[in-house]
Amino acid sequence: MAGDNDDAPGLIVARYSKTAVVMDENGSTRSCHLRPNLAHLVAGDRVFWSQDESGAVVVGQLDRYSELKRPDARGQLKAVAANVDLIAIVIAPAPEPFANLIDRYLVAAHLADIDTLIILNKSDLVDTNPESRALLHRYHEIGYDIIETGPSNSATESLSSALGTTTSVFVGQSGVGKSSIINRLLPERELRVGALSEGVLKGRHTTTTAEVFQRSQGGFIIDSPGIREFGLQHVDAQLVAPGFREFTPHLNDCRFRDCSHLVEQHHCGVLAALDRGDISPDRYDSFVNIVSNVSSSPY
Ligand SMILES: Nc1nc2c(ncn2[C@@H]2O[C@H](COP(=O)(O)OP(=O)(O)OP(=O)(O)O)[C@@H](O)[C@H]2O)c(=O)[nH]1
Numbered sequence: 280m281a282g283d284n285d286d287a288p289g290l291i292v293a294r295y296s297k298t299a300v301v302m303d304e305n306g307s308t309r310s311c312h313l314r315p316n317l318a319h320l321v322a323g324d325r326v327f328w329s330q331d332e333s334g335a336v337v338v339g340q341l342d343r344y345s346e347l348k349r350p351d352a353r354g355q356l357k358a359v360a361a362n363v364d365l366i367a368i369v370i371a372p373a374p375e376p377f378a379n380l381i382d383r384y385l386v387a388a389h390l391a392d393i394d395t396l397i398i399l400n401k402s403d404l405v406d407t408n409p410e411s412r413a414l415l416h417r418y419h420e421i422g423y424d425i426i427e428t429g430p431s432n433s434a435t436e437s438l439s440s441a442l443g444t445t446t447s448v449f450v451g452q453s454g455v456g457k458s459s460i461i462n463r464l465l466p467e468r469e470l471r472v473g474a475l476s477e478g479v480l481k482g483r484h485t486t487t488t489a490e491v492f493q494r495s496q497g498g499f500i501i502d503s504p505g506i507r508e509f510g511l512q513h514v515d516a517q518l519v520a521p522g523f524r525e526f527t528p529h530l531n532d533c534r535f536r537d538c539s540h541l542v543e544q545h546h547c548g549v550l551a552a553l554d555r556g557d558i559s560p561d562r563y564d565s566f567v568n569i570v571s572n573v574s575s576s577p578y
Pocket residue numbers: 400401402403404428429430451452453454455456457458459460471472473474475482483484485486487503504505506
């Protein structure tokens with residue numbers, strides 16, 4: 280047996296202000312203190328920890344192979360989750376989906392080189408908002424992976440095989456059912472699931488910090504708190520268009536290499552594709568919304 284003072288490998292399962300829950304190689308968890316130089320650790324980080332007289336402490340960190348980042352309330356760019364293979368963007372018939380939020384996640388995932396899966400949850404409620412399914416299928420048509428899920432076991436099984444043994448992070452608005460889906464995938468655990476308050480379509484924020492769950496068949500799922508908006512102001516305006524998958528084949532048709540895709544007179548491949556109907560006006564408007572809010576905005 281390794282001595283208590285040896286540094287042991289671990290995984291950050293949840294991050295609180297001054298401590299983190301760390302899972303060791305046997306799957307047991309403990310609360311650890313963090314050295315000040317490791318204050319940026321988040322769910323999914325691979326670390327080394329050791330036990331001393333004052334308790335368990337995280338002493339080192341392995342490099343991240345990927346990270347999902349977004350600005351915090353003060354505009355500081357912060358990692359949400361580390362070492363993820365897949366961003367599962369969850370929408371539902373209620374609360375009402377915002378296509379622009381989906382597009383923002385898709386851009387962030389592209390920049391972070393992380394795969395995506397768009398999940399329409401609450402399939403049992405689709406009849407109350409058929410547009411939610413139409414929205415999902417629009418993403419399928421432009422080449423994104425999609426899946427529907429809901430209370431049925433067969434839907435959960437399909438999602439389970441789509442996830443495979445990846446490490447995925449579940450993101451999206453509050454109340455869409457991220458924690459509920461994870462509960463269904465991990466029947467032995469009971470996450471906190473909030474009732475979507477009557478009439479308040481924004482839902483209620485139940486999950487307060489990202490948390491990692493280990494799946495018995497391999498892989499991990501990271502639950503994350505619901506969000507209302509996803510800031511991309513830190514992104515270079517030139518890097519937004521490549522995050523719109525169906526724009527990519529048209530980018531070589533722009534006369535200028537640094538084309539903003541906003542000015543028709545510049546012979547823009549994206550605007551030409553929009554005119555031909557090869558790019559949907561909704562996605563183009565979403566693109567304009569994002570580039571007009573980045574700090575390097577061409578406006
Ligand atoms: N009808 C229906 N309701 C669901 C389904 N999945 C989740 N819900 C309900 O949706 C509400 C919100 O679920 P949560 O899992 O807490 O949502 P969340 O996305 O984790 O929310 P935050 O943690 O706030 O981000 C709860 O009342 C769930 O019971 C579903 O497939 N069908």
